[in-house]
Amino acid sequence: MTDATRPDEILLVDAPAPKVRRLTLNRPHKRNALSNQLRAAILEALEAADRDPDVHVVILRGAGPCFSSGYDLSAENATGQPFHTAGGPGQWPRHVVEGWTRIWDLQKPVIAQVHGYCLAGGSELAACCDLVYVADDAQIGYPPTRLMSPPDNQFHPWLVGMRRAMEMYLTGDSISGVEAAREGFANRAWPADELDARVLEMAQRVALTPPELQQINKRAVHRAMEHMGLRAGIRAGTELQALAMTTEASRAYFSRFRRDGSSVAQLLSERDAAFGDYRTQADGPDEPA
Numbered sequence: 056m057t058d059a060t061r062p063d064e065i066l067l068v069d070a071p072a073p074k075v076r077r078l079t080l081n082r083p084h085k086r087n088a089l090s091n092q093l094r095a096a097i098l099e100a101l102e103a104a105d106r107d108p109d110v111h112v113v114i115l116r117g118a119g120p121c122f123s124s125g126y127d128l129s130a131e132n133a134t135g136q137p138f139h140t141a142g143g144p145g146q147w148p149r150h151v152v153e154g155w156t157r158i159w160d161l162q163k164p165v166i167a168q169v170h171g172y173c174l175a176g177g178s179e180l181a182a183c184c185d186l187v188y189v190a191d192d193a194q195i196g197y198p199p200t201r202l203m204s205p206p207d208n209q210f211h212p213w214l215v216g217m218r219r220a221m222e223m224y225l226t227g228d229s230i231s232g233v234e235a236a237r238e239g240f241a242n243r244a245w246p247a248d249e250l251d252a253r254v255l256e257m258a259q260r261v262a263l264t265p266p267e268l269q270q271i272n273k274r275a276v277h278r279a280m281e282h283m284g285l286r287a288g289i290r291a292g293t294e295l296q297a298l299a300m301t302t303e304a305s306r307a308y309f310s311r312f313r314r315d316g317s318s319v320a321q322l323l324s325e326r327d328a329a330f331g332d333y334r335t336q337a338d339g340p341d342e343p344a
Contacts, residue, residue: 066096067118071255074111074262076104083119088127089176095137097180098154105161111262111269114254115184116168122193123177126151128312129319145297148207151176152293155183155208156286159277162270164261168254169193169232170247174333179208185273186261187240188254189232190247195240196229198333202308202326204299209292213285214239227330 067079078100080087087093097115104110117123126132132147140150158165167184173195181187181195189195197206200223211220215230215238223230236244245253264272280286299305311322320334327333 065090065093066100068100071114072259072262074109075114075255075258076107076110076112077114077116080115080117080123083117085127085129086121086124086172087117087119087177088124088129089180090127090130091132091135091137093127094151094154098137098157101158101161101165105163108266110163111264111266112163112258113165114168114258115165115180116254117170117177119171121171121177122167122169122173123180124172125175125177125199145294148293148296149290151179151207152289155180156289158183158185162273163266164269164273166254166258166261168250169195169235169241170250172229172333174229175199176207179206179210182208182210182214182240186242186257187235188250188257189235189241189244190250191232191244192247193232193235193244194229195232195235196227196333197223198227198229198323198327200224201227201330203305204296205292207293207296209289209296213280213288227327228332 065081067081069077069079071077078097080093080097082088082090082093101113101115104113136150138150138154140146140153164185167181167187169181169187170190170193173181173189173193175197178195178197197211200206205224211223215223215235219230219238222228230238230240232241232244235241243253261269300309308322308326312319324334
């Protein structure tokens, strides 16, 4: 199956309630892998909502079996990026961090509605949203730490604490939706079949506050985190991600995506086989980054 060619096909936009806009990542056949085209569509739609006086809050969710499996490793992501980022070593992690942290600087709150897999780049996107609500059985993780690098967007120590972040980095293991809510990645977890309705209820509650005040409420929390060093720490982390990509293990693994014709699915299965999770499970994602 080929990808859609128009942004409105890979990203669905609707208005499920007054003052609420909902964006749905629509690459279910790719487990909503974040191609440059999809990232561009997300950012464009979020900025359009931020300018629309009839919108007070935005919901971001995924179509199909999961929120997002991560960045699209089957694509050449160095070309066709949605905005310019200065080149040189670390261009990619700086680029994606600059993109998702734009959500922080929007006027209106953005809610991530997470079900199924929320991995790698998908977890980076969700982490930058203002509120995160998850299905009980969602799986949030960063498996590339096993053979590639630490995250581009190193939010983990800030949201889940040092010990849990260390365990997630050293193992690449995921946490469940219930754990994510308990440990700070998410606000709340609900049964998967209740998630749509519960998130919409919360969005309508958030939408009751006028945007001109809501933007100050949102900024107040972010400024506190930035004063403690969050933005500077995450930006510094992009350079560690770039450094990891120069290691022998990472270069050998990543080069195989281009050199020997192995499919992305096969390479990710090899990575996770010893751990017995992700693609090695019967319902594993097709292409987690």
